[in-house]
Amino acid sequence: MCIIQNAESGNERLTTGEVYETYRDVARHLGLVILTQRRITDLISELDMLGIIHAKVKSFGRGGRTKEIDLNVSPLDTRKVLEEDDMFQDLKNYHPKNQTTLI
Numbered sequence: 001m002c003i004i005q006n007a008e009s010g011n012e013r014l015t016t017g018e019v020y021e022t023y024r025d026v027a028r029h030l031g032l033v034i035l036t037q038r039r040i041t042d043l044i045s046e047l048d049m050l051g052i053i054h055a056k057v058k059s060f061g062r063g064g065r066t067k068e069i070d071l072n073v074s075p076l077d078t079r080k081v082l083e084e085d086d087m088f089q090d091l092k093n094y095h096p097k098n099q100t101t102l103i
Contacts, residue, residue, distance in 0.1 A: 001026060002022040002023045003047075003053060003069060003071055004079050004082070005026070005091075006018060006019070006022055007071050008079070012070065013069070013070055014068070014070075015068060015069070016041055016044060016066050016067045016069070017066060019044065019069060020037045020040050020041075023035075023040055026091065029091070030087065030090060041067070044067060044069060053071055053072055054070045055067040055069045056068050
């Protein structure tokens with residue numbers, strides 16, 4: 001859901017850190033227990049294997065590594081499916097904070 005939220009806000013290419021920050025905000029908003037960044041990275045890898053997203057590892061030398069994430073499915077169609085789940089009802093009017101990436 002966090003990847004869709006960011007894609008709809010115009011941020012089409014995301015990093016793992018951006019997805020995790022949005023996830024933490026959404027989890028707090030919904031009152032859920034927050035998973036670790038490592039677990040979210042594992043879930044991103046699973047979505048990549050399923051073909052829902054495309055996650056490419058990008059290396060920044062000393063700056064570390066991150067995954068650049070692109071959504072492979074329609075954000076609108078995916079949102080419609082997720083909004084049928086009662087857990088996501090509170091997110092209909094939720095918009096993530098806009099983040100900028102310095103590259």
